[in-house]
Amino acid sequence: MERHYGMDWLRIGAFALLILYHIGMVFVPWGFQVKTAHPMAWVDIPMLLTNPWRLTLLFVVSGYASRALATRSATIGAFVRSRNARLLPPLLFGMAVIVPPQTWVEVVTQHGYAHGFWRFWTQDYFRFGTLFGIVMPTWNHLWFVVYLWVYTLALGCFALVPGADRLQRAFDIAFGGGRAIWVPLAFALVTQFWLFQRIEDTHDFFRDGIAHLQYFPAFLFGFGLAGSRAAIDGLKRWWAVSAALAILCYAIIAGMLVAWPDFGFPSHGVAQFHKFVRELDVWLAITALVGAAERFLNHDHRWRATLAEATFPFYIIHQTVIVVVEFWLKPLGIGAGAEFAVLVATTVAGCWAFYLAGRQIGWLRPWVGLKPRAARAVARYHAERPIDVRARPDVA
Template identity: 55%
Template structure:
């Protein structure tokens, strides 16, 4: 399998949007670890990516997993490689990177008076509830934990299923995922999850009880895995990207209109149902449009791609802690909203680059921030698929 540069660019773009999205979380009425004065309307542009950004990342990760599993030849070797690549930075993140987030949240919202050093030494590793928070926590790193669990499930399936069964499943996917079913089946599944299987359910990111997330993201991960060996499905996505994009934009406009008319959760019946249905439609058609466009227009290399691809994981590890800490420092200054936003974006991006470049240059730190232990020519010309 050759590297798909278009999906690399999608992954880079999705994480760039994620940084802006989490900056936006500081200003919207939704719950977040740190807050600055904002306005309800900030949620409207955030909803342009909210329904699809995580599903897209799981699809891309599933696609890359197919190449990695093929290259490692045996499932246990694939599972070992992915466990080392994901668990080491996850544990490092929980121990070192994440703690500032609950400290800021407890200090701002619940009157926690001790400094960060005391909090980290005495309260963070209690394995108990401190205020309303169970500590230690993985916060935004839940994505890494879920990706690891899905990877193990994939390796287990590859180990126990006979070859004839896997070939039949792949053939069934290729047969089903073409034509209108390519959009209708995933949308129907999302509607089933949200309205029939778990009505009123919300994602918890706690792994054990997060069935809404698992029933949404694990199928997306498997879709990407199957897509890697389904050229006709990929061609169908390319052929229909304009139609998919048009549907996604129309669905978003409906979502935005309802949010503007009834901000927050104040929408009356039946508009709440319409809102959820439109989000499901936007959620999948945007993914389909982006993959189709990326394959048709972005599947080419560039001298910046290897570094940006490598930088994505370190950026992801550190970005939310930077946002929360910087917002905490900005709050006493009482700056205008536009100044807070600009400073947050600039300082967060600068901090992410510093974290990546500094960690990349120090050999023992590389595995801790999600990089391969030794730098190689692949930093400049990397033929392997990108995967967290």
């Protein structure tokens, strides 16, 4: 039995891409908390390489990681309690301390708010209402933590249903071999293109139903995938085909954007074709990445455990660093290229500083997404011991 290091690397890479994507959001014409003085439309094209599938991939790898955590828990209740302890403190801390600078920059630069940050934080942010149409306090980029927490609770409740332990065998039958690609792909096309037209996520949990139809099944698929040798083997076998088709989809999407900048498609039929290809790209890219991780990345490295631990703190702090640094950079007029270089360097440095400080300050660890010191030795033991979550098909 071997630990699946490939999925660890995929999780690390997925969050690294997310951070780079959010830096890119400063430069494209799409909405963001702060924008460069001269947005560049051509940046849309490299951004669309990951735009269709980056968030769905995060839920797949989170579901896979949740299965690994469930195998280490004595009961499903213990698993849910551990997830509560890991997700809720960073969410609350993030909403109270990490996110407010982003919101302040947004209201200053886009709505003409005239007061400083301290006045905003102490008198306006905790209004439990709206200001300039923005709900405050808000979770901004931490919406992912909210969704993941609710999905985990739903999974815990579902696991208590009599007969849930037999679902892994059903998963193997439904998604074994190439069906791990084509069955979820068909489901995505039906729910995201045929029955409903998914335009843009709201990140409002109660008004984001179409997104839930993609993210929650992706989370459950990752959870089931962790216990399915048949599905893993199928993704490993067909990863190159998935990758080739995903690249073709991206080429079509990029070509359409070159022909019709800013998604100004000439007809409804062309717009529908774009949406269809985009939905194909989502699952083809994810299955290619998971299959490639199984095929090429299933090995350890001395940096893996550290990077895996740092991923969640990086996620919590990265967008605030990006927004605040760009707010300082914009008046300098140094140009988009220099802005991008500074943003990459300062975001990486800020994320590492946040992680290292949080790691050393014992009481701060749970609030920045790290296990308490008492659990650290146990976590390291589990990170280094041979473990294969697929060897526990009874956990569902």
